[in-house]
Amino acid sequence: MSLLVVGSVAFDSVKTPFGEAADVLGGSATYFSTSASYFTDVNLVAVVGEDFPQAHIDFLKSREINLDGLQKVSGRTFRWKGEYGYQLNEAKTLETHLNVFQSFKPVIPDSYKSSKFVFLANIDPELQLDVLKQVKGPEIVGCDTMNFWISGKKDALLKTLKEVDILIINDGEARELAGDVNLLKAARCILSYGPKILIIKRGEYGSLLFNGANIFAAPAYPLETVFDPTGAGDTFAGGFMGYLSNTGNLSEPAIRQAIIFGSVMASYNVEAFSLERLKKLDYKEIEERYRAFKKLTHFEDL
Amino acid sequence: MSLLVVGSVAFDSVKTPFGEAADVLGGSATYFSTSASYFTDVNLVAVVGEDFPQAHIDFLKSREINLDGLQKVSGRTFRWKGEYGYQLNEAKTLETHLNVFQSFKPVIPDSYKSSKFVFLANIDPELQLDVLKQVKGPEIVGCDTMNFWISGKKDALLKTLKEVDILIINDGEARELAGDVNLLKAARCILSYGPKILIIKRGEYGSLLFNGANIFAAPAYPLETVFDPTGAGDTFAGGFMGYLSNTGNLSEPAIRQAIIFGSVMASYNVEAFSLERLKKLDYKEIEERYRAFKKLTHFEDL
Numbered sequence: 137m138s139l140l141v142v143g144s145v146a147f148d149s150v151k152t153p154f155g156e157a158a159d160v161l162g163g164s165a166t167y168f169s170t171s172a173s174y175f176t177d178v179n180l181v182a183v184v185g186e187d188f189p190q191a192h193i194d195f196l197k198s199r200e201i202n203l204d205g206l207q208k209v210s211g212r213t214f215r216w217k218g219e220y221g222y223q224l225n226e227a228k229t230l231e232t233h234l235n236v237f238q239s240f241k242p243v244i245p246d247s248y249k250s251s252k253f254v255f256l257a258n259i260d261p262e263l264q265l266d267v268l269k270q271v272k273g274p275e276i277v278g279c280d281t282m283n284f285w286i287s288g289k290k291d292a293l294l295k296t297l298k299e300v301d302i303l304i305i306n307d308g309e310a311r312e313l314a315g316d317v318n319l320l321k322a323a324r325c326i327l328s329y330g331p332k333i334l335i336i337k338r339g340e341y342g343s344l345l346f347n348g349a350n351i352f353a354a355p356a357y358p359l360e361t362v363f364d365p366t367g368a369g370d371t372f373a374g375g376f377m378g379y380l381s382n383t384g385n386l387s388e389p390a391i392r393q394a395i396i397f398g399s400v401m402a403s404y405n406v407e408a409f410s411l412e413r414l415k416k417l418d419y420k421e422i423e424e425r426y427r428a429f430k431k432l433t434h435f436e437d438l
Numbered sequence: 439m440s441l442l443v444v445g446s447v448a449f450d451s452v453k454t455p456f457g458e459a460a461d462v463l464g465g466s467a468t469y470f471s472t473s474a475s476y477f478t479d480v481n482l483v484a485v486v487g488e489d490f491p492q493a494h495i496d497f498l499k500s501r502e503i504n505l506d507g508l509q510k511v512s513g514r515t516f517r518w519k520g521e522y523g524y525q526l527n528e529a530k531t532l533e534t535h536l537n538v539f540q541s542f543k544p545v546i547p548d549s550y551k552s553s554k555f556v557f558l559a560n561i562d563p564e565l566q567l568d569v570l571k572q573v574k575g576p577e578i579v580g581c582d583t584m585n586f587w588i589s590g591k592k593d594a595l596l597k598t599l600k601e602v603d604i605l606i607i608n609d610g611e612a613r614e615l616a617g618d619v620n621l622l623k624a625a626r627c628i629l630s631y632g633p634k635i636l637i638i639k640r641g642e643y644g645s646l647l648f649n650g651a652n653i654f655a656a657p658a659y660p661l662e663t664v665f666d667p668t669g670a671g672d673t674f675a676g677g678f679m680g681y682l683s684n685t686g687n688l689s690e691p692a693i694r695q696a697i698i699f700g701s702v703m704a705s706y707n708v709e710a711f712s713l714e715r716l717k718k719l720d721y722k723e724i725e726e727r728y729r730a731f732k733k734l735t736h737f738e739d740l
Contacts, residue, residue, distance in 0.1 A: 222619045317524045320662045341643040344660065353657035353734050358646065360622045392737040426740055432655050433735050435694040438728055 143257025146214040160410035164257035167367035171374025173199040176381040181205035244270040253381040357403035375401030445559025448516040462712035466559035469669035473676025475501040478683040483507035555683040563595040600632040659705035677703030
């Protein structure tokens with residue numbers, strides 16, 4: 137089945153304790169679709185400016201990502217500049233230039249409209265809702281958001297969440313969205329807003345799945361060198377949604393496997409700046425690390 | 439086999455967002471031995487003052503903990519006062535009165551000297567080394583420590599670690615001990631100090647086992663109400679060492695199971711102040727939660 141993603145394509149300038157990179161390829165839709173492309177057909181909707189180089193287009197095409205929905209408009213591409221300290225948990229944003237992203241209105245091409253899986257990356261919840269009006273009854277809608285929308289556009293976000301099947305956010309966002317520091321209580325509250333499935337990302341500590349009454353805890357893969365955490369969350373979501381879209385199986389075991397695939401993709405992504413590691417990845421490596429996750433977490437029954 | 443523990447017995451005054459408790463039973467050796475007593479025979483070495491009530495002695499005896507090594511001396515028992523915020527991760531110490539613990543010199547009774555398993559709870563590393571001189575070739579020595587000794591008595595601590603098989607510390611302590619923020623690199627460094635096995639506790643995020651080249655990640659059990667985290671680390675260590683001492687099996691699978699038992703015990707302990715929950719626990723509940731950990735972490739092979 138095919139997977140539609142709506143989000144950002146950007147240039148990132150990133151400084152970490154291990155080096156820096158200027159004006160490299162980034163953006164939620166970029167990370168998501170590249171990651172998902174290892175599992176399924178991806179339809180991308182985003183906007184770039186006139187300064188967006190053909191080489192990046194060529195790369196996305198080489199991953200067989202459908203770019204019919206990538207608008208190229210006059211102006212400059214979205215730019216973000218951030219820095220990470222040694223803990224690598226949270227970026228300090230130094231500069232944000234929305235540029236052409238400021239007036240982004242997602243237009244879903246006809247060829248995308250029957251996508252069975254849809255992922256609304258972190259954009260204005262009003263735009264997320266507008267996307268859902270344009271598509272024809274997708275089977276599964278996944279969604280991301282951030283503190284900026286939780287505090288600034290809560291009503292619109294709650295409207296969007298009513299239409300969403302799977303919400304994927306980080307622990308701080310979950311606590312803020314629910315107004316509860318306890319993650320279990322926060323999860324129960326968020327599930328009452330609409331989503332049937334909630335995935336809470338906890339960075340280096342992995343993720344928690346809440347699927348009805350079931351809870352699944354997945355660790356992050358322990359790495360010696362986390363070179364650049366930028367895009368890890370979107371890469372996770374891409375692997376997760378990509379695997380689900382590939383199998384079309386939405387059973388609890390399949391969802392758990394999808395979370396491990398998402399974790400695998402994120403663990404590779406942070407090993408290099410931008411999408412450098414994802415660019416070189418092959419499917420054998422993905423399976424290899426899936427098995428490493430199994431070895432990392434397995435213990436005997438009683 | 440029997441398990442010797444040397445540590446503190448104390449009175450704790452604790453305030454959490456969910457309530458407070460004054461002068462309740464606490465201390466590393468208390469939590470450790472109560473937890474371990476569900477799995478194995480425990481020999482306790484600690485010191486209390488004249489103010490230590492018979493009721494607490496009776497409780498420890500009811501858990502069949504051997505108290506031959508519990509010194510009762512003139513003066514007051516060790517007292518600690520602390521407070522937790524909503525995050526419940528780290529206590530803010532408000533008061534510490536070492537009292538009789540200040541001049542504690544562990545004396546290992548003859549009846550304990552052939553204990554096959556030994557746990558050195560968080561005390562002065564010089565005293566830890568002295569304990570090891572008093573016992574007769576234990577099979578396995580486990581050890582805890584804290585930042586206070588890492589920064590204040592590093593040389594003595596490194597001497598102790600040479601004699602230790604299993605070190606159980608939290609992530610902040612591991613980073614400080616190794617001087618490396620990356621936990622994998624920190625773990626490799628610490629294993630070079632002597633221990634064959636390192637367990638890094640990460641509070642609500644669970645724990646990591648480093649056993650030679652093997653790594654095992656265990657989550658913490660997601661709880662709706664963490665009432666009081668005091669003693670969780672010692673309760674974890676007690677369940678872990680208690681299970682190992684019970685089976686005498688030190689294979690990787692057995693060590694992983696022991697970590698789950700430790701996590702189970704810690705998850706119960708934080709459900710109430712002091713040892714109130716551990717006092718009421720039965721073995722069926724322990725097995726029940728072990729199975730819940732399995733359900734929490736299981737995913738299918740590729």
